[in-house]
Amino acid sequence: MHEAAPARGGARDRQRLSQHRKRRWREIFGHFSEPYRSSYTPDLHSRDHVQHLDYWYSQSHPAEDFAETFAVWLDPTSRWRQRYAEWPALKKLEALDAWMQELKGAPPAVRTRRTVEPITHEKITLRQYYRRKRGVYDQDDSIANLDGRLAVLFTTEGGRGAASAFLRKHQRRLVESVARATGQHRYLIDHVLREMILRSRTGSYRLVIHDRDTLLDASALLTSLTMQFLHGGHHRYHR
Secondary structure, eight states, X not given: OOOOOOSSOOHHHHHHHHHHXXXXXXHHXXXXXXXXXXXXXXXXXXXXXXXXXXXXXXXXXXXXXXXXXXXXXXXXXXXXXXXXXXSTTHHHHHHHHHHXXXXXXXXXXXXXXXXXXXXXXXOSOHHHHHHHHHHHHHXXXXXXXXXXXXXXXXXXXXXXXXXXXXXXXXXXXXXXXXXXXXXXXXXXXXXXXXXXXXXXXXXXXXOSOOSHHHHHHHHHHHHHHHHHHHTXXXXXXXX
């Protein structure tokens, strides 16, 4: 986090402000110097972090925790005070809000045209990165298990339309139904459903029939996969 120098005062004042912010940053978010590992396993029960990007990304590193918290704070439609009212993550948002209020009207502390992490330093293309990442997940046992579960409900031959399109169409209804039935957070259920949609598209699954029973069966499958996911049936996530 870059610090803005106070409008008045010398180097000693700026240093004191900087050190105060660094200490408070560590108290709120942890140590920025913590190793930035290539993979992480989130705590699905945790309420210490905001939920913004997929895969509980705010739990991957203190730097990402700060970035995700800032993204939620910055969004004028996030209603973060209400959404996180009962969460420990609220103290992070409130601390960030207080820091931003302090910076109002202050001149920028950093003035430079230097490019941070220029694209010319990258050694692989996006295509290569996603191919490598997909290869890692394709070897995961939980993916094979998901494919097996989807094959019970859908088919790969004939059918009456793409299963992925069916699941997307009823996404909100399915998430709300399973949330009511299980009491689990919609973020978790929506994540599991999007995994179902992705694998349905990748595996070219199609509907056997398109009726109310299919929706009920999809809801039951989503409930089962959510509980399985919650109790350890998920993998480490890779950056």
